[in-house]
Amino acid sequence: MKTVLSGIQPSGQLTLGNYIGAMKNFVKLQHDYQCNFMVVDLHAITVPQEPEALREQSESVAALFIAAGIDPNKSNVYLQSHVPPHAELGWLLTTLTSMGELERMTQFKDKAEGKDSVGAGLFVYPSLMAADILVYNADLVPVGDDQKQHLELTRDLASRFNHRYGEYFTIPEAYYPEVGARIMSLDDASKKMSKSNPNPGSHITLLDPPDVIRKKVSRATTDSGSEVRYDPKTKPEISNLMSIYSQCAGVPIKDVQAKFEGVMYGGFKKAVAESIIGVLEPLQKSYEEIRQSGQIHDILAQGAERALEVATRTVDDVKERMGFLPRKC
Numbered sequence: 160m161k162t163v164l165s166g167i168q169p170s171g172q173l174t175l176g177n178y179i180g181a182m183k184n185f186v187k188l189q190h191d192y193q194c195n196f197m198v199v200d201l202h203a204i205t206v207p208q209e210p211e212a213l214r215e216q217s218e219s220v221a222a223l224f225i226a227a228g229i230d231p232n233k234s235n236v237y238l239q240s241h242v243p244p245h246a247e248l249g250w251l252l253t254t255l256t257s258m259g260e261l262e263r264m265t266q267f268k269d270k271a272e273g274k275d276s277v278g279a280g281l282f283v284y285p286s287l288m289a290a291d292i293l294v295y296n297a298d299l300v301p302v303g304d305d306q307k308q309h310l311e312l313t314r315d316l317a318s319r320f321n322h323r324y325g326e327y328f329t330i331p332e333a334y335y336p337e338v339g340a341r342i343m344s345l346d347d348a349s350k351k352m353s354k355s356n357p358n359p360g361s362h363i364t365l366l367d368p369p370d371v372i373r374k375k376v377s378r379a380t381t382d383s384g385s386e387v388r389y390d391p392k393t394k395p396e397i398s399n400l401m402s403i404y405s406q407c408a409g410v411p412i413k414d415v416q417a418k419f420e421g422v423m424y425g426g427f428k429k430a431v432a433e434s435i436i437g438v439l440e441p442l443q444k445s446y447e448e449i450r451q452s453g454q455i456h457d458i459l460a461q462g463a464e465r466a467l468e469v470a471t472r473t474v475d476d477v478k479e480r481m482g483f484l485p486r487k488c
């Protein structure tokens with residue numbers, strides 16, 4: 160069975176962008192692949208985190224995975240920090256990564272922009288991400304398209320290792336949603352929807368109540384026209400709302416245009432909000448039940464135990480190939 164790996168940072172409330180770009184595909188792929196879905200807490204600390212908030216967010220993201228429909232008996236759901244081989248392989252791969260490659264990462268440039276001091280962890284972030292993927296020899300990595308460059312670096316590092324130390328790593332493929340691989344901000348369609356945007360009106364979080372969702376969508380920026388037409392170049396705001404509707408209502412994008420022909424933006428926005436609520440209301444109900452039951456700790460322990468087995472084997476193999484002396488037990 161082929162392997163899937165992906166992760167989400169517990170660095171704030173997850174957004175509808177995280178759901179459409181990544182989580183929705185996690186749920187879809189779990190039936191046909193051996194899946195590993197991680198809360199990447201080691202990545203989250205590449206920017207400062209309050210310890211209590213990090214603990215709460217980590218548990219919350221894990222519960223959202225389950226609430227979204229991931230079956231923890233089929234897939235491994237766990238925290239990155241509970242599986243130490245990630246960090247170990249991360250270091251080994253950092254030594255194969257060049258400064259130039261890391262300097263070219265647009266996500267690093269964006270996050271470092273305007274800062275007086277930038278942590279070295281933020282710089283080597285992509286090598287740890289490569290380790291996350293390669294430690295399971297993952298075939299497929301479901302992500303939004305902002306992760307494209309990181310995926311390309313992962314593929315390069317896998318090839319580089321194979322070339323230097325003999326064929327070992329699978330070269331992973333990214334898996335993007337057909338529509339919504341980059342959901343944009345509600346207040347500015349030139350920026351991606353992000354949990355780190357300080358304007359709450361720019362993004363919908365997975366735990367926003369229905370009335371908040373209605374308000375945010377009704378206030379979303381639109382052009383001055385009145386035609387619901389998919390054209391990301393000239394109508395980026397409406398096209399973004401159409402992508403959201405397509406993914407939440409399960410209507411192919413080509414049919415969305417026909418469905419809303421002659422409907423004003425106000426009416427269309429109402430339908431968009433209800434389609435989001437249709438997805439998030441049951442997810443939120445299930446989230447509350449999972450949090451209250453306290454079962455998440457057992458799920459995470461079971462997921463980490465299974466993941467650790469595979470990851471430990473990979474790191475042992477990699478170290479042997481790189482020339483480390485084995486430890487005598």
Ligand code: TYM
Pocket residue numbers: 164165166167168169176177178179180181199202287288291292300301302303304305306309339340341342343351352353
């Ligand atoms: P993170 O936590 O920023 O985002 C998690 C996932 O959500 C996707 N995403 C979006 N998709 C569409 N539209 C958006 N506006 C949007 N915002 C976020 C992201 O593309 C991502 O798939 N580096 C990763 C975490 C990571 C990882 C990994 C992912 C660490 N190790 C190994 C895959 C495999 C990140 O920062 O994701």
